Amino acid sequence: MTPTKSQTPSETAWWKSFYDDVAKVVLADQAPATIVRQVDTIVRLTGLSKGHRVIDQCCGLGQHACELASRGVDVVGVDQSADYIDHARQLAGHRNVAAEFVVADALEYQHPERVDAIYNWHSSFGYARHDAQNGRMLDAARHSLRHGGMMLLEFPNMLHLLANFQESIVSQHPDGVALTRTSRIAACTGTLHQVWEYRRNGQRVRRHESTLRIYLPDQLIKMFCDYGFDDVCALSPCGEPLTPAEPRCIIVGRNPSDG
Structure with missing residues (x-):
């Protein structure tokens, strides 16, 4: 952008x-x-x-x-x-x-x-x-x-997300990649803050953060x-x-x- x-x-x-x-x-x-x-x-x-x-x-x-x-x-x-x-x-x-x-x-x-x-x-x-x-x-x-x-x-x-909120979700992908997505809600700003941690064959290779409006x-x-x-x-x-x-x-x- x-x-x-x-x-x-x-x-x-x-x-x-x-x-x-x-x-x-x-x-x-x-x-x-x-x-x-x-x-x-x-x-x-x-x-x-x-x-x-x-x-x-x-x-x-x-x-x-x-x-x-x-x-x-x-x-x-x-x-x-x-x-x-x-x-x-x-x-x-x-x-x-x-x-x-x-x-x-x-x-x-x-x-x-x-x-x-x-x-x-x-x-x-x-x-x-x-x-x-x-x-x-x-x-x-x-x-x-x-x-x-x-x-x-x-x-x-977001109706579903808020009612079924999960702080951490782990998914497995090809090439030995695993993604752990950790989330928290900021009520005062109406935003979803997430940390995306990528591991390849058990070793952490990337960590990113994002903020999404709810x-x-x-x-x-x-x-x-x-x-x-x-x-x-x-x-x-x-x-x-x-x-x-x-x-x-x-x-x-x-x-x-x-x-």
């Missing part, structure tokens, strides 16, 4: 060390069937089909973008990490699909031509201290969408509305009505037909 009045240089630089080679192992450890199911949901909620154009905000390693491209959708993947964009391009070549990948800040990136849909997956939102800074991502998205185009934001369902579904809906989206709702990961039992949610909004 480019430093702004709302963010200090230290706040904008955290991702450069956070999304490194070890984190890439964890991000890559997603079952292909899971990616397919998630893309099925994206297609169902946006109405995307062959020939439509979509932006993948904060595309990471490009798994979702390449799956959509395999279905004939014109995909533009955007991410700040040049390393991840290189990986996404290699994945597209490996899968023999046509997809465009751009190194850019999703807070600012606007496509030169209006697109049919935009999606933001895997908690790539809410890392700034102030709502206005986080909202820039929604604003950039709306100004890239055609009239009537859809925006999807996939995010933790946005409840109704707060995300209001943010969408404040930035000009219509028909906003909160859904489950399968696209059904959201309940507190779901660990994650999808906020869906439409760019008004009258602009």
Whole structure:
């Protein structure tokens, strides 16, 4: 992220060390069937089909973008990490699909031509201290969408997280990588503070910290509305009505037909 009045240089630089080679192992450890199911949901909620154009905000390693491209959708993947964009391009070549990948800040990136849909997956939102800074991502998205185009934001369902809070979670991944994620809630600031400790073959190799705003579904809906989206709702990961039992949610909004 480019430093702004709302963010200090230290706040904008955290991702450069956070999304490194070890984190890439964890991000890559997603079952292909899971990616397919998630893309099925994206297609169902946006109405995307062959020939439509979509932006993948904060595309990471490009798994979702390449799956959509395999279905004939014109995909533009955007991410700040040049390393991840290189990986996404290699994945597209490996899968023999046509997809465009751009190194850019999703807070600012606007496509030169209006697109049919935009999606933001895997908690790539809410890392700034102030709502206005986080909202820039929604604003950039709306100004890239055609009239009537859809925006999807996939995010933790904080109703579930708060009711089922776990201070420590350990997960195992390929190449001998284990991730321990330790969390605490700062009630006064409404933020979730996390320490990510990566071990490889039992030896600690990385330690990162992150801070995520605790946005409840109704707060995300209001943010969408404040930035000009219509028909906003909160859904489950399968696209059904959201309940507190779901660990994650999808906020869906439409760019008004009258602009």
